[in-house]
Each structure stands twice: as structure tokens, then as C-alpha cells.
Amino acid sequence: MSQEQDKIFFRNFTLVIVFIAVMMIAFYIVADLVTNKEKEPVKNEMNVNSVINITTGNINNGKSLSQTCAVCHGPDGNSVNPIWPKLAGQHASYTAKQLKNFKDGIRVNAQMAGMVATLSEQDMNDLGLYFEAQKNSFGYAKPESINLGEKIYRAGHSESGIPACMSCHGPAGSGNPGAMYPLLRGQHAEYTASQLKMFKKGERNNDTNNVMRSIASRMTKEQIEAVSEYIQGLRLQ
Numbered sequence: 001m002s003q004e005q006d007k008i009f010f011r012n013f014t015l016v017i018v019f020i021a022v023m024m025i026a027f028y029i030v031a032d033l034v035t036n037k038e039k040e041p042v043k044n045e046m047n048v049n050s051v052i053n054i055t056t057g058n059i060n061n062g063k064s065l066s067q068t069c070a071v072c073h074g075p076d077g078n079s080v081n082p083i084w085p086k087l088a089g090q091h092a093s094y095t096a097k098q099l100k101n102f103k104d105g106i107r108v109n110a111q112m113a114g115m116v117a118t119l120s121e122q123d124m125n126d127l128g129l130y131f132e133a134q135k136n137s138f139g140y141a142k143p144e145s146i147n148l149g150e151k152i153y154r155a156g157h158s159e160s161g162i163p164a165c166m167s168c169h170g171p172a173g174s175g176n177p178g179a180m181y182p183l184l185r186g187q188h189a190e191y192t193a194s195q196l197k198m199f200k201k202g203e204r205n206n207d208t209n210n211v212m213r214s215i216a217s218r219m220t221k222e223q224i225e226a227v228s229e230y231i232q233g234l235r236l237q
């Protein structure tokens with residue numbers, strides 16, 4: 001090879017290397033853009049969970065749909081058997097959120113999954129309105145649970161980081177529909193305790209921002225049972 005040929009060879013060789021490098025960078029940029037686009041945004045919990053306060057709907061549609069719920073939850077949403085929660089008086093927005101969560105599989109229960117499969121979003125809102133309009137029945141707390149239950153409900157247990165339930169669910173357990181804090185008053189103690197235990201274990205995890213999971217995880221079995229009894233006996237003065 002002459003010196004002249006050498007120069008040409010090296011110049012071409014350098015050009016080829018530069019070309020390959022540019023192509024690799026371009027490929028990397030394009031690939032990055034494409035894969036980033038394909039990354040679906042993680043299902044936003046707030047989107048799934050924030051149903052605005054429901055004020056309009058067809059309560060008669062809710063009433064007729066509620067006939068299929070009556071076997072378990074009672075005709076007016078006051079179930080007799082404590083394994084089935086009372087729905088009467090519950091805020092429409094909270095009921096509708098739970099029904100949506102059951103349908104989306106975010107809240108898991110075999111009995112409820114079958115019940116919501118064919119419901120539209122409007123049906124869920126209408127059911128919420130129907131149950132909200134029913135008067136919830138109240139119960140009684142076991143006398144031996146009242147002391148501890150009331151302490152937890154009204155003051156929490158600061159040593160273990162348990163906040164007062166009252167601060168969100170209200171002094172009489174009425175909850176707050178705008179903030180999606182459910183009504184608890186009069187609910188069967190057995191059901192309330194089962195939900196707190198499920199939150200504690202993370203088996204129920206449809207609470208926005210982990211709010212109930214982090215509270216229940218700090219509670220003992222004794223505190224859970226006492227506060228659930230206290231809630232069953234709560235009523236409007």
C-alpha cells in the first residue's frame with residue numbers, strides 16, 4: 001500500500017466508524033422514545049378512587065336493582081346477618097366507589113364480584129343513591145368493650161401511632177362523603193373487625209394512600225375487636 005492509499009483507507013475507515021457511532025446513537029434515541037411511549041402510566045389510584053359526590057341519578061333504577069342485593073344485604077340495606085355489611089345510610093359516593101373497585105378487581109370478594117359484573121357506572125351511582133336514602137339501623141356494644149373501644153375511637157392510641165377514628169369518621173360515625181370517609185355507625189361489629197383485619201394484613205388494599213392499612217397495621221386484635229363493638233353501638237344523639 002502506498003502512503004496515499006493508506007491515507008484514503010484510514011479516512012474511509014474513520015468515516016465508517018463515525019457513521020456507525022451516529023447510527024447507534026440515533027437508534028438508541030429512537031428506541032428510548034418508542035419504549036417510553038409504550039410505558040402506560042401506572043393506573044392512577046386517585047383516578048380510580050375519586051368519585052365526586054353523587055347528587056344526581058335515578059333512585060328508582062337503584063331501588064329495582066337492589067332487589068338482587070336484598071338476599072344478603074336486606075331489602076332496605078339493613079342486613080340481619082353480621083357477615084354481610086349494612087349498606088343503609090351509607091354515602092352514595094362511597095358505595096359507588098366500592099362497587100367500582102369490586103368490578104375492577106381492586107377490592108376482592110368472590111360473592112360481590114359476581115354481583116357487579118353486569119352493573120354500569122350509572123347503575124352503581126343509582127344503587128348508591130338508593131341505599132343512602134335508607135335509614136340505617138343501630139346496634140349495641142358489648143359492655144366490656146366500651147371503655148377501650150371508646151378510647152381508640154375518640155382519642156386513638158398515640159404510643160402506637162393510632163389516630164382517633166373520630167378525626168375522619170366523625171364523632172357519631174357519620175363519615176364525610178366529600179372526603180370519601182365512610183359512615184361507620186351501627187355497622188355489624190363482626191364485619192367492621194373483618195375489614196380492619198383485612199386492612200392490617202393488606203388483603204383489602206383499595207384505600208387511597210394506604211390510609212386504613214397503615215392505621216390497622218398498628219392495631220392489636222383486642223383494640224380491633226373493642227373499637228368494632230363501640231362502632232356497632234354508635235348512634236346519632
Ligand code: HEC
Pocket residue numbers: 065066068069070071072073083084085086087095096098099108109111112115116127194
Ligand atoms: C351473596 C351475598 C351478597 C349479595 C347478593 C350482594 N352482596 Fe354485597 N357484599 C357481600 C359480602 C360478603 C360483602 C363483604 C365483602 C368483604 O368482606 O369485603 C359485601 C360488600 C358489599 C359492599 C361494601 C360495603 C362497605 O361498607 O364497604 C357493597 C357496597 C355491596 N356489597 C353492595 C352490594 C350490592 C349493590 C348488591 C346488589 C347488586 C350486593 N352487594 C349483593 C355479599 C353480597
Ligand code: HEC
Pocket residue numbers: 085097152153162163164165166167168169179180181182184192195196206207208211212215227
Ligand atoms: C385519615 C382518615 C381516617 C382515619 C383517621 C380513620 N379512617 Fe377508617 N377509613 C378512611 C377512609 C378514606 C376509608 C375508605 C377506604 C376505601 O375507600 O375503601 C376508611 C374505611 C374504613 C373502614 C371500612 C368501612 C366499610 O364499610 O367497609 C373501617 C371499618 C374503618 N375505616 C375503620 C376505622 C377505624 C376503626 C379507625 C380508627 C382506629 C379509622 N377508620 C380511622 C379514613 C380514615
